[in-house]
Amino acid sequence: MKVKDLKVKNLKRLSNREIKLLNNRIKNELGILNFEFEKKTELYTGIIILNKDGMKGLKCYFLNKKIIFFEYNNNDNNNNNNGNNKHYNRLIPSLHLIIENNNFFVSLPKVVVDVGAIRFVVNGADIMRPGIRTLEGFEQNSLVIVVDEKHNKPLAVTIALFDSNTIRSMSKGRVLENIHFVGDDIWEFKL
DSSP, X not given: OOGGGOOEEEEEEOOHHHXXXXXXXXXXXXXXXXXXXOTTOOOEEEEEEOXXXXXXXXXXXXXXTXXXXXXXXXXXXXXXXXXXXXXXXXXXXXXXXXXXXXXXXXXXXXXXXXXXXXXXHTTTOOEEGXXXXXXXXXXXXXXXXXXXXXXXXXXXXXXXXXXXXHHHHOSSSXXXXXXXXXXXXXXXXXX
16 A cells, blocks of 8 residues: 555544543653643544555554554454554554654664664664664563664664563574654655
């Protein structure tokens, strides 16, 4: 599916109560205590359908026409997501928000990749152990920002397949699952 083919369904502005709930989720799920959207902020939410049968959708939060948070919703009545539920109903900050708001960049753990890994990361590849230069401490299934070693710029948001100590002890293999990267549909989409 291409960005131009994606449509937002059920677009609506968040009420002050919904903004308060989102602020609580940011604190509780992401551990970011020094950030809060003010009441009356023009935040919107909507669903982007990711497949033709409408079973999987991406719930998005928009600010200034850009996606700032997203979460995968699985509407499968059988709750059959093949055990891969680390993505579902989880608030994930977009790279737009991470780049534009230092609180998110500073608060979330980071992994630095070498120059040779950049082209693979920004094409959606998962992060392999040999491409990692340094990493901060984190637990398995944590959200981790991938940055390049030269400019320290965010390239991707990933989910840790192992904790940081295990990754340090590894010499090869896939260690971070790439769920959002510079240039993907979430990055490119605008209302």
